[in-house]
Amino acid sequence: MRKTLMLAGFLLAAAPALADEKPVLTVYAPEYFAGEWGPGQKMAEGFEKTCGCDVKVVGVDVLPRILLEGDKTPADVVVGFTADVMQRAKDTGLFAPHREDLSRLTLPVAWTDDTFLPFDWSETAFVYDKTKVKNPPKSFADLLNAPDDAYKIAIEDPRTSLSGLALLLWVKSVYGDKAPEAWAKLAPKVLTVAPGWSEAYSLFTKGEADMVLSFTTSPAYHIIEEKDDTKAAAIFTEGNYFLAETAAQLKGTKHPELAQKFMDYLLSDDFQGMIGVGNWSYPAVMKPGFLPPEFEALPKAEKTLFLTPEAAEALRAPAIEEWRQAFRK
């Protein structure tokens, strides 16, 4: 075992000498982003054209990995934190300001954070099958007051999933102190609480769940990739909850200039143009032609709800406890 490790160490030491001399920019990203089906590889190729560097996109569970590695992390840049966990990430003190001009952003909310740079966004929504749900809810109130057997919903666990956390904060933004009552009404309609978006969405596509907590942009995938227009996202009159994916550069990066250039690249036309069908969300700097017409035509949220990162962090633990209690009955 130890010999194998030593051998691995030698191989590693030899590796940079064998490769060309280009610097390597290491980018941590969630697996759905870094993998074959996400925009990670195209993003790397796009940036490599201009940076004179190699980009290594590493698919990991970003927040726990950064917390575990601390200032020894080999990452130069991370992508994928939502606003709801930004505060937790910021508190590590590991990240440097992005130095980007935020006036270019075309988000439905005002973004002021100087460290985390949003590069795409969407809103939480319950996605349903139009052929099965004849009376889709038009508001949260509709959803809560529907008979318990009207539809069964798959949601995500706020303790293990960022979409689950967004749902928690959505309910909190709409109902505030009345959130426990809202959860009590919602709980009987919840088919199950899945650990993550993938499992919940699978239950929906298999027909087990009539609705799933996903995003306003989810139907775009089915319409464009599968030529299937039976899936729709319910737009609620109280508003849908804003969800942005952000990127940040590490203070301890060995390539600060490259990292900065990478932040610039994230808002460039090249990358912003690939976000729509690459990550099935809206670009943070929208320009004409970035989205296919079918995507452009999706119904948009009437009102966007959004909690500041500080407020989200303060609400998180008590809101999880409220949620947990509602499901104990």
Next chain:
Amino acid sequence: MSGPRIEARIPVAFPLAGGSAALIVAALILVPLGAVTMTAGGLRAPSPADLEALWFTLWQAAVSAAVSCALAVPAARALNRRRFPGRTALVALMGAPFVLPSIVAVTALLTVFGRKGLVNEALGALGLPSVGIYGAHGVILAHVFFNLPLAVRMILHGWQAIPSERMRLAASLGFGPAEVARHLERPMLRQVLPGAFLAIFLVCLTSFAVALILGGGPRATTLELAIFQAFRYDADLGRAAALALAQVAVTLIALGLAAAVTAPPAFGAGLDRAGERLIPTGRLRTAKDATVIALIAVFLLVPLATVLTGGAGQIPRLPASVWHATAVSLAVAAGSTVLTVALALTLATAGRKWAEAAGMLPMAVSSLVFGTGLFIVLRPLAPPAMLALPVTLIANALMSLPFALRVLLPEAKRLAADYDRLAASLGLRSWARLRFLTLPRLARPLGFAAGLAAAFSMGDLGVITLFSDGHQQTLPMAIYAMMGSYHQNLAAGAATVLTAITLGLFYGLDRIGRRSDDM
């Protein structure tokens, strides 16, 4: 160890190997656990939610184990009594749910028992109300589905291990079923059942994916899930370590209890002739056995068939990356199977309680905490991505070890009890003993153990996710990646591939073992 004591004992095959293997396994498990605790700077007191998780974990594990064992006894008895075409294939296939990757198994169960599953469709067609699977009972149903095969196999082995001389004696004494039960079957069950119960209890103790999806909500939180939650948002190692230690404690207590109630082998040595069974005749008994076998086969095999057929149409569309991931998974499975079998054989033939205990340790530890501990220990030495595959190989081998050991132990003990004196008098030692006694005599459980190890390794989605940078991908990871990006159909196709390979390996290795035993 001093000279005279060696004289007094029957020597084992490789006296030092058992100790070294035990030490390596214990270190591989305990060092990562220690590393997590140390990095956390201590343990964190559990919250009320954690205590609820502990209670739910114990409760569901005990109920799942009890139900599985209760159903397995009649099934194993019927299978032992009856011979029918396809019996061998059925026994082998029945092991399948136990080795199904959980990511696939949950889907299979939902296709049958889900809200829109076969059972509810049938009930609906008959105008009957539907049955819900989500909740604590869903978790138990799933655990019984997974573990009933394990219990049936362990108990069936017990039945087959009753020496045929005893059966002949019983026949010549004119024993009816009641006497056979009292004098032969009950002592055998006393010996086999605690082990089966314990094995299932322990499997369910660390249950994760099943409880996540079928549990219905936070009430069905297991310890392993609580550990995942502790990591996911906060990387709260203190809480994770405290929960992991609670798991270890529960496992050790369960192991102790099982050791206390397990009876020693009661039959003595036979001449090892096969094929002697007491077959109760009469239409009623035959019909009863046939019904039991049919029910169990339907319960276990129909969900399996749905996975195999569900995604088959997608297979031609699978991208090259899936086939690459398949090759990686196969290579890792091959390595970890060899390692598991070598470790299990060494520990099982050491003839020492502590060797057994060390072999059971991997079961006690949360694979998430274990993986994180390894990550903490190894990170300063090499980049995690470089270690992803070797570490996964070792981790998979360790995670399969308790099962392999459980399968080998009863027969290794019987082998020692029956042949130690003969081997000693012949001066059969080390390699010769391994070659001419141990391997041939243990071929059947070894094949089964290898099949289990290979299948577990194929389906594992644990440690690799902590080390991989996304480029070294196993098949379950590839499936998960497709599920995470709207490609649910392709994921179903890859799940069919995974299931077919897993079953092929399990069935093939088990068959090799049984073939060698028959020779």
